[in-house]
Structures are given as structure tokens and as C-alpha cells.
Amino acid sequence: MRLSTLTLAATLAAGAAFANPVAPADVVFTEDGAVEQSLSGMAGNPEEGAKIMGSKQLGNCVACHSISALADVPFQGNVGPMLDGVADRWTAAELRGILSNAKLTYDGTVMPAYYKVDGFTRPGNAYTGKAADGPLDPLLSAQQIEDVIAFLGTLKE
Template identity: 55%
Template structure:
């Protein structure tokens, strides 16, 4: 391998790793009146991927609690949380990001779990073992998934 090819490969690796290096860690998120102005990744989210995250039980599973008319194929949507139709008309991008990351900063009595939160829990469990966790649990969603969900929510207008 020539030195030039090696340098091109190194440059490509650094460029492709940059978004991961730019991610804001859960404990470093800055809230202002419940809103989070700065993107967690520095890159725009993918609305299509956000819709997938919202309807996948092993990921966000937002539809377990929220109804979304734009998703008519979802069977048995929940009604614990507010309907998300028109979410982009009710909240700004920064407010939506803050709500997805940790809704309790906007709605203190909310049942919604913090999707990008790793600390501040009272004795979190270790999976389904019946034992306390040794450390902070991982966030429910990754930074990129939060941005994807926010991007999808921004498509929901009245």
C-alpha cells in the first residue's frame, strides 16, 4: 500500500468517525426551560428512521402511549400520552428534542421515560435479574435515534 493510499484511508476513517465523536453524552445535555437547542449529533435526523424508531417495540415504541394519525397501520396505539398529530405546530425543534430526551424537564408529572437519560434514577434494575444495576443504565435511544425521532415529529403538522 502506498503512503498516499494509506493517508486517504486514514482521512476517510477520521471523517466517517467525526459524527460519533461529536455526539453529546446524556449527562452533558444542556436544557433551557425544557428545550435542548443543540443537536445531539451535529447532523440532521432522518424522519423515515424516526418513524421506524417510534413504532419499534425494542426501540422507542412511542406508539405504545401516543396516537399518530399519520401512522394508520399501527395497531392498538396507546392513549396515555397526548396525540402527536400537529406536534410540530405545538412545539419547536428544541422543545421536541428536550421532550424526547427527558420529558420531565417540560412536564414534571409525565410518565414518559427519559429516552436519552442515564442518571438520576432511583435504584435501577439490571435487566430482568431482580438485582440493582452496578452502574448507570444505558439510554433507551442513541443520540442519532433521538435526532431521527425529532426529525419525524417535525413532519407532523396540522
């Protein structure tokens, strides 16, 4: 009986590692634009989040924001607010909502909706993520959003 319990626990744990991400159309936002539920069902990796934020091919967050923790990434912007101390100002749920669709929190913002696939025009096919026979993909995957949230969570005053 004990072996069966251990086997069941291992099976359940393995299944959790392969959680299905929340589809962009199924994201549940609170009244103020926060997203309480993890989009990937898994914890984020702050090291990967830092790479995503500093990469021109991925999030490219530094094009608009400056982040002292990414001082080695050149050409940081000043269009958006400095992100130093962002974990002291926002909860993970609020940050997840802002990353998923910033326009629900900041009407008129120029920040991209990183986890939205409809209701807007993207600038050219290189940024659509569109498969030849399928729908648009979000700019960042569910796990990439969680990775960015994990990195932002390290940015405290």
C-alpha cells in the same frame, strides 16, 4: 493550491459525518427544558424516526400516543397527547428536550426520559442498557433522538 483546498473541504465534511454525540450528562437544557443543540451533531432521518416510534423494542411511543401517520402500527395509546400536528405546536429544540427528559417540561409525567442515565430506577435489566462493566446507556441513542425529532417534524396539521 486548489487541490489542497478541496482535500481539506472533503476531510472536514467527512469529519462532520462522525461528530461526537453529546453525552447524556452534558446535555444543556434551556430554562424551559428545550435542547437547542443536536445530540448527535447530525441531521435526523424521519424514516428511521418513524420506525423507532412504532417499535416496541425501541421508543415504543405508540404505547402512549396515537399518531395517524403510523396507522399501520397496532395498539396505539391514549395516555399521552395525540402527536398529529406536533410540529406546529413545538420547535425541534422543545421536542428534543421533551424526549431527552420530559420531566423538565412536564413535572410528574410518566413519559420516560429517553436520554438520561441517572437519577431514576429503570424497570429491570432488560431496559437498563447496562454494560457488564460500564454505566447505563440511555434508552435511545443521540442519533435515535435526532431521528425521532426529524419524524416529528413531518407531523404538521
